[in-house]
Amino acid sequence: MTSLPKLLVIGGSAGSLEVLLQLLPVLDTNWPLSMIIVIHRKSDSDSLLTELLATRTKLPVKEAEEKDVLMPGVIYITPSDYHLLIEPDYSLTLDDSEKVNYSRPSIDVTFTSAAEVFGDRLYCILLSGANTDGADGLATARELGAFTAVQDPEEAEVSFMPRHALNSTIVDRVLTIQEMITFVKSLK
Amino acid sequence: MQHAVIRTMESVHHIKDEEIAVLLNDLLEQYGYDFTDYSFASVKRRLQRVYATDRFPSFAEFRYKVKSDPVYLTYLMEQITVNVTEMFRDPGFFLTLRKSVLPVLATYPFIRIWHAGCSTGEEVYSMAILLEEMNLLHKAVIYATDINETVLEKARKGIFSLAHMQQYSQNYQQSGGQRDFSAYYSANYEYAKFSEKLSNKIIFAAHNLVTDRSFNEFQLIVCRNTLIYFNKDLQDKVLHLFSDSLEQLGFLALGAKETLRFTTVAPLFKPVSQKEKIWRKISI
Numbered sequence: 001m002t003s004l005p006k007l008l009v010i011g012g013s014a015g016s017l018e019v020l021l022q023l024l025p026v027l028d029t030n031w032p033l034s035m036i037i038v039i040h041r042k043s044d045s046d047s048l049l050t051e052l053l054a055t056r057t058k059l060p061v062k063e064a065e066e067k068d069v070l071m072p073g074v075i076y077i078t079p080s081d082y083h084l085l086i087e088p089d090y091s092l093t094l095d096d097s098e099k100v101n102y103s104r105p106s107i108d109v110t111f112t113s114a115a116e117v118f119g120d121r122l123y124c125i126l127l128s129g130a131n132t133d134g135a136d137g138l139a140t141a142r143e144l145g146a147f148t149a150v151q152d153p154e155e156a157e158v159s160f161m162p163r164h165a166l167n168s169t170i171v172d173r174v175l176t177i178q179e180m181i182t183f184v185k186s187l188k
Numbered sequence: 189m190q191h192a193v194i195r196t197m198e199s200v201h202h203i204k205d206e207e208i209a210v211l212l213n214d215l216l217e218q219y220g221y222d223f224t225d226y227s228f229a230s231v232k233r234r235l236q237r238v239y240a241t242d243r244f245p246s247f248a249e250f251r252y253k254v255k256s257d258p259v260y261l262t263y264l265m266e267q268i269t270v271n272v273t274e275m276f277r278d279p280g281f282f283l284t285l286r287k288s289v290l291p292v293l294a295t296y297p298f299i300r301i302w303h304a305g306c307s308t309g310e311e312v313y314s315m316a317i318l319l320e321e322m323n324l325l326h327k328a329v330i331y332a333t334d335i336n337e338t339v340l341e342k343a344r345k346g347i348f349s350l351a352h353m354q355q356y357s358q359n360y361q362q363s364g365g366q367r368d369f370s371a372y373y374s375a376n377y378e379y380a381k382f383s384e385k386l387s388n389k390i391i392f393a394a395h396n397l398v399t400d401r402s403f404n405e406f407q408l409i410v411c412r413n414t415l416i417y418f419n420k421d422l423q424d425k426v427l428h429l430f431s432d433s434l435e436q437l438g439f440l441a442l443g444a445k446e447t448l449r450f451t452t453v454a455p456l457f458k459p460v461s462q463k464e465k466i467w468r469k470i471s472i
Contacts, residue, residue, distance in 0.1 A: 066445060066446070087227065109233070
């Protein structure tokens with residue numbers, strides 16, 4: 001029996017790139033989930049970010065394109081200036097509607113959309129940042145059965161975003177970078 | 189169960205997938221608006237936002253409102269479709285139009301351009317400015333269409349928020365514009381009204397890409413960030429509509445994240461700029 005696909009969505013803003021650069025190298029080529037990364041950043045930096053992350057991991061990294069179907073063991077980077085949604089058939093939709101929390105891509109949007117499709121087969125982690133994005137998405141995802149975690153604000157380069165999430169909703173775990181690495185590696 | 193302290197529209201009030209399907213069916217059967225081949229996740233998200241913002245106590249009441257109130261329907265149509273746009277959005281795209289596309293169109297005695305999914309018209313006025321600066325506006329006509337009458341009404345007026353003009357002026361300069369951008373509009377309180385010299389060459393009209401046919405032949409069709417909201421079948425159908433509406437060697441311009449790759453019209457086109465998403469119809 002083949003098991004249903006699972007998804008990890010990592011959302012981050014200021015100070016989150018450093019975390020990814022520590023986390024991604026430890027994943028082996030047989031890591032079985034799909035991963036979506038939503039990072040706030042300036043436009044025009046898309047290919048740079050994708051290339052940079054690709055140099056740090058054994059897993060294939062690609063910018064998410066509309067109609068891409070999520071594949072296991074692939075890391076998808078949300079392009080700047082678009083929200084990323086997930087369709088019931090696991091294909092991706094880019095959406096250029098209004099910014100949410102002054103952000104496009106918005107972490108809330110992708111957490112929420114992913115949870116509606118994946119439910120308890122979804123893992124959401126919110127990293128460092130100076131924005132309120134992600135908190136509502138974590139809450140909704142958890143209601144829909146997803147596992148939710150935030151980076152330990154004590155360790156985060158910019159603690160505002162994970163702290164805001166902790167203040168406004170309940171999450172399953174608060175993870176230091178080391179704990180996050182162990183946790184993500186253990187997913188199957 | 190714990191509840192969040194503050195929740196925004198993004199999270200509360202969920203409509204079920206089956207209910208979305210019911211509502212989309214109503215829109216089709218009663219009003220002829222076919223959203224069934226739109227990206228489901230995107231339509232669902234937008235319907236959910238309306239449902240939450242307007243605080244309907246139940247889906248049944250939401251559905252009744254849509255079915256019984258034509259004014260509300262107009263509002264809903266505006267909310268379902270995405271109407272985010274700006275002048276000279278993606279300046280590199282407009283620079284490529286200036287350098288590689290319009291000089292070709294300049295050789296024609298008469299220029300016909302179609303902006304499909306033009307929303308409130310910011311990109312259409314940008315195109316008119318390009319034509320004006322290349323001394324082509326006098327022999328050009330731009331057909332600008334959208335499914336949504338409300339945005340077309342805004343577009344016809346050519347009045348945009350003055351607060352955006354600084355950003356638009358920057359975009360304009362990055363797109364190769366060398367004039368004084370503020371010469372194209374007159375400022376009045378918080379609004380900028382664009383010159384009628386531009387709007388006189390634009391025909392704004394309702395056109396539904398899902399159900400309506402081709403209405404002319406063009407040398408350039410611009411449709412940016414509309415196809416991303418369609419499923420694969422509808423994308424193919426609309427791309428064929430565009431192909432059929434282009435003259436031989438006509439140009440097709442799509443949004444920054446849209447492509448002809450993997451579509452059934454791909455063999456009919458050759459790329460002009462991969463980066464700026466411009467193709468040219470090849471002769472058969």
